[in-house]
Amino acid sequence: MPDDAYQPSPLVPVGREAVGDRWTLVFTRDLAHPVEKVWAALSEPDQLAAWAPYTADRDLSAPGEATLTMIDGDSPEGLKATVLRAEPPALLEYSWGEDVLRWELTPTATGTRLTLRHTVADREGLARAAAGWHLCLDVAERLLDGAPIAPIRGMAALDFGWEALRDGYAERLGD
Numbered sequence: 001m002p003d004d005a006y007q008p009s010p011l012v013p014v015g016r017e018a019v020g021d022r023w024t025l026v027f028t029r030d031l032a033h034p035v036e037k038v039w040a041a042l043s044e045p046d047q048l049a050a051w052a053p054y055t056a057d058r059d060l061s062a063p064g065e066a067t068l069t070m071i072d073g074d075s076p077e078g079l080k081a082t083v084l085r086a087e088p089p090a091l092l093e094y095s096w097g098e099d100v101l102r103w104e105l106t107p108t109a110t111g112t113r114l115t116l117r118h119t120v121a122d123r124e125g126l127a128r129a130a131a132g133w134h135l136c137l138d139v140a141e142r143l144l145d146g147a148p149i150a151p152i153r154g155m156a157a158l159d160f161g162w163e164a165l166r167d168g169y170a171e172r173l174g175d
Contacts, residue, residue, distance in 0.1 A: 072154030
């Protein structure tokens with residue numbers, strides 16, 4: 001667990017898009033690190049294990065099948081994934097169960113603009129997803145900064161401000 005001093009960072013820009021009968025969360029965050037370093041955090045199994053809500057059975061830098069194992073307490077759940085597009089270090093898109101995650105990395109004057117497009121089955125899932133990714137990306141940013149904290153996953157997120165983040169993102173998303 002992160003130490004008790006951890007507090008979530010401020011809310012970041014979010015939006016939503018209807019995609020057929022599904023919804024896409026558009027989550028944007030600026031990181032003070034070069035795109036190559038951010039790419040490694042998104043694609044390399046050892047780095048994913050340090051911040052993401054899942055572990056990966058392989059590097060995600062190339063298209064093909066993978067297993068992403070959701071970590072929540074003592075009950076890990078392996079979900080089939082397929083890397084649909086991998087264009088290092090700018091674009092990574094993969095299915096994860098029924099969801100699709102598209103990570104876009106754009107260089108900025110101060111580092112990288114990360115845009116996550118997370119497509120889910122229903123609109124009600126958008127604010128929950130935004131809150132979860134917010135916490136995960138706080139942890140990823142600490143990892144990139146060289147000051148890692150333990151991942152915040154599953155039900156443990158409730159102890160680190162997940163509900164307030166969900167409510168804040170629900171308001172921003174108009175839910």
